[in-house]
Amino acid sequence: MMSTFRDDLLAGKTAFVAGGTSGINLGIAKRFAELGAKVAVAGRDPEKAQRAAAEIGHDAIGLSGDVRDYAAIRGVMETVADKLGPMDIVISGAAGNFLAPVLGMSANAFRTVVDIDLNGTFNVFRGCHDLLNRPGASLIAITAGQAVNASALQAHACAAKAGINQLIRVLALEWGPEVRVNGISPGPIEGTEGMARLAPDAASRQAHYDRIAMKRWGEIGEVAESAVFLCSPAAGYITGTILDCDGGSQIGDASRGDLAKGMA
Numbered sequence: 001m002m003s004t005f006r007d008d009l010l011a012g013k014t015a016f017v018a019g020g021t022s023g024i025n026l027g028i029a030k031r032f033a034e035l036g037a038k039v040a041v042a043g044r045d046p047e048k049a050q051r052a053a054a055e056i057g058h059d060a061i062g063l064s065g066d067v068r069d070y071a072a073i074r075g076v077m078e079t080v081a082d083k084l085g086p087m088d089i090v091i092s093g094a095a096g097n098f099l100a101p102v103l104g105m106s107a108n109a110f111r112t113v114v115d116i117d118l119n120g121t122f123n124v125f126r127g128c129h130d131l132l133n134r135p136g137a138s139l140i141a142i143t144a145g146q147a148v149n150a151s152a153l154q155a156h157a158c159a160a161k162a163g164i165n166q167l168i169r170v171l172a173l174e175w176g177p178e179v180r181v182n183g184i185s186p187g188p189i190e191g192t193e194g195m196a197r198l199a200p201d202a203a204s205r206q207a208h209y210d211r212i213a214m215k216r217w218g219e220i221g222e223v224a225e226s227a228v229f230l231c232s233p234a235a236g237y238i239t240g241t242i243l244d245c246d247g248g249s250q251i252g253d254a255s256r257g258d259l260a261k262g263m264a
Contacts, residue, residue, distance in 0.1 A: 005228055011036030014084045014133070015231075016077060018042050018067055018124045019094030021052040023192045024142065027220035028091055028227045033058035035228060037089065040080040042073070067094045067120030074127035086133035089231045092124040093142040097194060099153040110156045117160035118167070125171060125181070135178040138231040141168055143183040143242060145250040165242055172240030180239040182230050187246025190217035210255040213248025 010032055020029040020041030029052070033039045039060040043049045046064035053062030061083060065076035081087060096116040100109065121141050128139070146154055147161035164183065171181040188195055188208045195217075199205045209217070226245045229235055244250055 003225065005035060005225075005232070007035065009035045009228065009232060010089075013037045013088040013231075014040075014080070014086065015089035015091070016040045016042070016080050016087050016128070017091040017093060018065075018073065018120070019142075020091065021045070021048045021062070023194070024186060024189060024220055024223050025091065025093035026052055026055070027224045028093070029060065030056050031221070031224035031228055032089065032231075033060055038084045040084060042076045043094070067092070067123055068115045070123045070127060073120075073123050077124075077128050077131050081131040087128060087131055088133045088137055090124065090128045090132070090137070090139045091142070091227065092121040092139070094120045094124075095142065095144075095194070097154065097157045097197065099198065100156075101153055102155050105156065110159075113156035114160045114163075117157070118163040121164050121167060125167070129175070129179070132179060137179045138235075139171070139179060139181045140227055140230055141181075141183045143168070143185045145185055145187065145244070145246060147185065147242075149250055168242065169240045176239055180230075180235070182235075182239060183242040184223060184226050184230070185242050185244045185246060185250070186223045187218050187244070187249040188212065189220055189223060191220060208249070211249045211253055212246075213251065213254040215254070216247065218245065218247055 015032040015037040017025050017029040019025045021043035029039050029041050033056050041052050042063045042065045044066050049062030049064050053060040063076045065072045067073050094116055096113045141164050143164045144161045146158040147165045150158055168181050168183045199208050223245050226243055
């Protein structure tokens with residue numbers, strides 16, 4: 001995929017990606033490193049974190065920590081700041097999800113997703129504030145379309161992501177102008193664990209596909225480029241915003257667009 005950004009755009013910057021050991025978050029971490037940033041990623045599994053750092057290259061470091069544990073993730077970020085310097089970019093991307101109706105979901109199952117997604121985002125952002133390179137720092141939370149479009153079988157994710165979107169806006173108000181806080185809401189992205197879990201068969205994949213205005217699956221690299229944009233000077237006047245990187249999948253049912261073309 002061709003980049004629109006110069007190769008040294010993030011040179012001298014320190015970037016931390018919570019949940020950056022796989023999928024979209026790992027793709028973001030890789031892109032930051034390619035553009036010159038000093039990168040650290042964190043996840044619960046220490047071996048997976050080390051493998052991710054090796055895959056990123058560019059002297060990236062991998063650390064283990066659970067975003068649900070404030071003290072643990074705060075300690076991780078203190079290590080990042082000590083090793084790489086004050087953080088210019090922080091990504092909160094750890095997430096959990098599974099399909100279940102409310103009546104088939106235990107209170108503990110609901111709490112687990114809220115703890116990882118919403119509480120985890122609070123812990124990462126609250127814990128990083130005094131470790132940021134201010135003014136000029138950029139924070140990004142990875143959210144989802146479920147924040148604004150209710151989805152059966154995903155009450156936990158809908159509640160958690162809606163909370164993340166509001167947290168983004170509150171922090172943008174409280175921490176501006178020194179810190180910009182934004183979100184990225186990816187659509188159906190090929191090759192991700194989330195895609196495999198939420199569209200596990202041909203029928204569900206087709207149902208998702210029919211809604212996409214762009215008539216193709218998204219790529220991890222496209223979400224990464226969106227993250228680079230939000231961290232760049234080009235987005236210097238953007239804060240409190242949720243950037244949809246979803247091919248138009250959340251604006252309505254694109255299959256009706258196909259019907260309209262047939263009637264023209």
